Amino acid sequence: MYILGINAYHGDSSACIYQNGTLIAAAEEERFRRIKHWAGFPSQAIQFCLDEAGIRITDVDHIAISRDPKANFSRKVFTALKNRLSISNMLNRVKNLKKAASITDEFCNHFNIEPQQLKAQIHNVEHHRSHLASAFFASPYSKAALLSIDGFGDFTSTMTGIGNDNQIKVLETVSYPHSIGVFYTTFTQWLGFPHYGDEYKVMGLAPYGKPKYVEKLREAIKATDNGLFELNLKYFNHPTKGVNMVWEGGIPAMDSLFSDELIKDFGPARRSDEPLSQDHKDWAASIQRITEEIIFHLLKHLHTKTGLDSVCIAGGVAQNSVANGKILLNTPFKQLYIPPAGHDAGTCIGASLWVYNHLLQQPRTEPMLHGYLGSQYNNEDIKEFLSDKNVKFEKLENHELFDRVTDCLINAGVVGWFQGRAEFGPRALGHRSIIADPRRTDAKDILNAKIKRRESFRPFAPSILKEHVETYFEQTDNVPFMEKVFQIKEERKVLIPAVTHVDGTGRLQTVDQHIEPKYYGLINRFYEKTDVPVLLNTSFNENEPIVNHPAHALDCFLRTKMDMLVLENYIITRE
Structure with missing residues (x-):
């Protein structure tokens, strides 16, 4: 049984191939295209995976896509109408969703085959379920608490669950417009780092400052009594304007996320060519600190809810290695697993494992102990x-x-x-x-x-x-x-x-x-x-x-x- 997993029409597009539950190869499209965070249909990564497996696309039994255009669809429409999002923004999103929904046509056009030649069953796996699966089914744990946390995927920013053998049970979700990932990205932009994926620069800058502004930042994001969190929406553009993502030439980019209210209350945004002051460094330290607090808050609640000592985490925020290093010191969990690609590229693996383990109920295979899955030359x-x-x-x-x-x-x-x-x-x-x-x-x-x-x-x-x-x-x-x-x-x-x-x-x-x-x-x-x-x-x-x-x-x-x-x-x- 061959399962092809893909992350498509999203930043960090990628592909992987499994044979009978064994991972043969995985690669990000950016490595072939030479464009960072490349977004779109990962055609070259797919071809690489097929070549590594020694098969053609017509030999694949299942195709798992880490996105489900139908997930939360009515809520997406209601939010768009309620907030009167711009026509161009709505059209961009619809166009992108159409691409994800018509993936069969994309495969047929790219590989020059007729629809009847593509025997693979297509599975659209919701974004955060893909993240959860990428962490749990690749982990060495037979049972664990699960956390997926990022910007947004399929209208959700955070999802918790329990993994038990080859099944995952979803417990709680945080939905649009509330998101730790968006919080971090918004203030990354405000600090003068505008490019897609620049959040790691704030993480690297944070140790040069002091977390003087944590209390001020509580005006923008706060932990809630139910173990989750919420944003103060007046500081963010996405609830009223949407998140206008652009994929021009495969290069992901997004509009500014911070509102005029944020500038009014927190001060002017730093220009990207402006020297970094100590104040900027103190803001970075404060942004990092409050993000850690929210993550620990989520995990303490998750531990209370599950009673489990092992936790698996994935999602873009799981790439915050500074926070990750503090989790076992600041929460009751005793064991932590984060996969080599916790970000969106890893959802191709998660979607595949969701299909193989959770849907098809196949037994789990060896845990992922390394990330050496790409191109090789003797x-x-x-x-x-x-x-x-x-x-x-x-x-x-x-x-x-x-x-x-x-x-x-x-x-x-x-x-x-x-x-x-x-x-x-x-x-x-x-x-x-x-x-x-x-x-x-x-x-x-x-x-x-x-x-x-x-x-x-x-x-x-x-x-x-x-x-x-x-x-x-x-x-x-x-x-x-x-x-x-x-x-x-x-x-x-x-x-x-x-x-x-x-x-x-x-x-x-x-x-x-x-x-x-x-x-x-x-x-x-x-x-x-x-x-x-x-x-x-x-x-x-x-x-x-x-x-x-x-x-x-x-x-x-x-x-x-x-x-x-x-x-x-x-x-x-x-x-």
């Missing part, structure tokens, strides 16, 4: 590519490779590291990474000068050998997807300044020898030479989607100033 592929490009290269065995790379790092080098299958999700996890020596106090400046060219306040992450976590961090947990931020122990901060954020934290990735032996081997060789079991890890890109093909990696190497490029067992260095 040494023969690499050699042929480099030869065609007339690039000078050298091939090394693993032990020689580890020595050369670690020597380069120790001598202040920056290395592009490309190996194995590409990661699915927003984090580079040692397969499409740029790596550096975490002991260097100037590593951040070197990286920003040579390659990343990004805001100075954004941190770099530590990849650490799994068995050394308790030596370096205040909390001990398995963090394979870089999904949590923990406090670094005081005496260790001086050893790894390049990956210690201004507040003494690090967004760690634990590296397991059994799951990722090559990246583990590299870090371990660095540990043998330096007595530090950590490498600085950041995504292999330069203001673009993470590299997917050796050509993307070579292009990035050539146009930046990194010192070495590793493509599987081949290395390229500067002349």
